[in-house]
Amino acid sequence: MGAVLLCAGAKGKRYSLPNSRIMIHQPWGGAQGTASDIDIQAKEILKLRQKLNGILAYHSGAPLSRITRDTDRDFFMSAEEAVKYGIIDHVLPHRGERPAEEKK
Numbered sequence: 001m002g003a004v005l006l007c008a009g010a011k012g013k014r015y016s017l018p019n020s021r022i023m024i025h026q027p028w029g030g031a032q033g034t035a036s037d038i039d040i041q042a043k044e045i046l047k048l049r050q051k052l053n054g055i056l057a058y059h060s061g062a063p064l065s066r067i068t069r070d071t072d073r074d075f076f077m078s079a080e081e082a083v084k085y086g087i088i089d090h091v092l093p094h095r096g097e098r099p100a101e102e103k104k
Contacts, residue, residue, distance in 0.1 A: 001027075001052075003022050003023060003024045003056070003087060004024075004052055004055055004056060006022065006087060006088060007055070007056055007059040007060050007086070007087045007088075008055060008059045011089065012089050013089065014087070014088040014089045014090070015088060015089070015090050015091070015092050015099070016079040016082060016088045016090075016091055016092070017079065017091070017092055017094075017095060018079055018080075018091055018092075018093065019079070020078075020079045020082075021076055021077070021078065022076070022077045022078075022079070022081075022082040022087055022088070023074055023075060023076045023077070024056060024067075024070060024071050024075050024077075024087075025071055025073065025074045025075065026049045026052075026053075026071045026072060027045055027048045027049055027052060028045075029041070029045060049071075052071075053067045053068055053071060056071070056087075059086070060085060060086030060087055061086045062085060062086055079091040
């Protein structure tokens with residue numbers, strides 16, 4: 001869920017530090033109760049997966065098919081890989097430092 005919040009930040013202001021790791025994945029949870037309750041919960045988590053994948057695709061610019069494939073399992077990225085993926089915009093060299101584009 002953290003990667004969704006990070007990706008949905010204001011374009012141009014989504015930052016990470018160089019040693020950060022960013023992970024995207026499908027929602028998970030446990031279900032218990034009657035078969036009917038488990039079915040309801042399973043349908044809800046599938047809807048949530050579609051919604052979250054759509055948000056990631058919209059804000060990252062990555063195709064939904066790629067997001068769906070990559071979130072099938074835990075998908076880890078370095079900060080630089082997250083820039084290429086579209087999750088973040090800049091890697092800050094040091095905490096509290098602004099990217100070169102903003103210093104001008």
